[in-house]
Amino acid sequence: MRLVVARCQVDYAGRLTAHLPLATRVLMLKSDGSVLIHSDGGSYKPLNWMSPPCTVKEGVDEDGRPEWVVTAGKTDDTLRILIDEVLHDTSHDLGVDPGLQKDGVEKHLQELLAEHPATLADGLTLVRREYMTAIGPVDLMCRDADGLSVAVEIKRRGEIDGVEQLTRYLDLLNRDPALTRKGAVRGIFAAQEIKPQARVLATDRGIACALVDYDALRGMDDGAEHRLF
Amino acid sequence: MRLVVARCQVDYAGRLTAHLPLATRVLMLKSDGSVLIHSDGGSYKPLNWMSPPCTVKEGVDEDGRPEWVVTAGKTDDTLRILIDEVLHDTSHDLGVDPGLQKDGVEKHLQELLAEHPATLADGLTLVRREYMTAIGPVDLMCRDADGLSVAVEIKRRGEIDGVEQLTRYLDLLNRDPALTRKGAVRGIFAAQEIKPQARVLATDRGIACALVDYDALRGMDDGAEHRLF
DNA sequence: TACTTAATTTCGGAG
């Protein structure tokens, strides 16, 4: 890992064309050849970058000024960094990182709802998780108190394409006589957060929306098996 | 901008829970309080981070070891960095960055197709760009040689949700007697790249697919007004 | 390897 602070200009040509005017920035050169160009602001996304695999070649431009050219391995993406002045340049051996351990993503939400389906609608019981259909798995297939089938689509953030996805499942499921014997399959769209447009579309399609409280769900549980660390 | 290389452990609690075991990493502390934790690999995304607005507080943990606690301004997100050993620590004044100039994104694709609609289908002429409907704007509204209306949805990468979007527009447009007088409104799904699943769904819905060659389109043009720099 | 889906997505623009 090499850290450089330099006044520089940057030009990228690849999936798009982009240009950074002359300014002072941090250049992070990783050992796999990838380069990140950061300013002192914004979020974690660099102003410009090159993803691995790629190689950095230090040379000079037509005017003899130092220029670093980063080329991608497979595509013809190119990143040109014209160096005006180097203010800092150090290298560090970091070794291999053990990586990030996560807990609390959609998969865990699905696990918890599978254990407590009644929080979605009174009397709901689980039939099967990841119920397979020809176009993909339904997150939860349940049955309500009247014995009607209920398909549940779970999202962390409920947006319009999640409703579309559930609609496709329902269209398919409602062609199955074994599921619709007592009536049409209902849909429940469950998410920690539901966007207004998604809610409108769901209502329009006769799909119920359920806001999920992750912390409350975890509280209902003994809480042991979902903690990874 | 402060650059620190340190052996550290990291714990994040907020929208999810995450943990980084002890290892050597680069900590980038920006002047807006945000913190990025990078390893020597991966792409531009840090292993862990805290987005601004947030504040860093340097203190010690219960065992007296240095610990940096980053807290978010509004939410209760917290990032704890337990410092085992500092290997490098420098600060740099970068100033404000003039920002990135881009060229070649979806907006430019739409501009070019609006100027050359016949590349999508023979005899196609433009009626209006960003044709407003109750559920949002249709990218291009055109008319074919027979005077039939054609709705065009443009994507850089054509995926299934783009086809769904165009389907919604068509459903709506086909309820408008003014547009359907000579026949139903047709749909064209135009993209630089069309995923197989999207193509299947489009065909199933009677929507035509058009692969767009950005470079060729730019070549048909005089080429001056689309170059930003 | 290719494709699909989630993401602490981030980022920009419009209402």
Place this chain on the structure above:
DNA sequence: CTCCGAAGTTAAGTA
């Protein structure tokens, strides 16, 4: 300010 859609999305899991 929120809401919505695009992104050089990236990254992880699966067929």
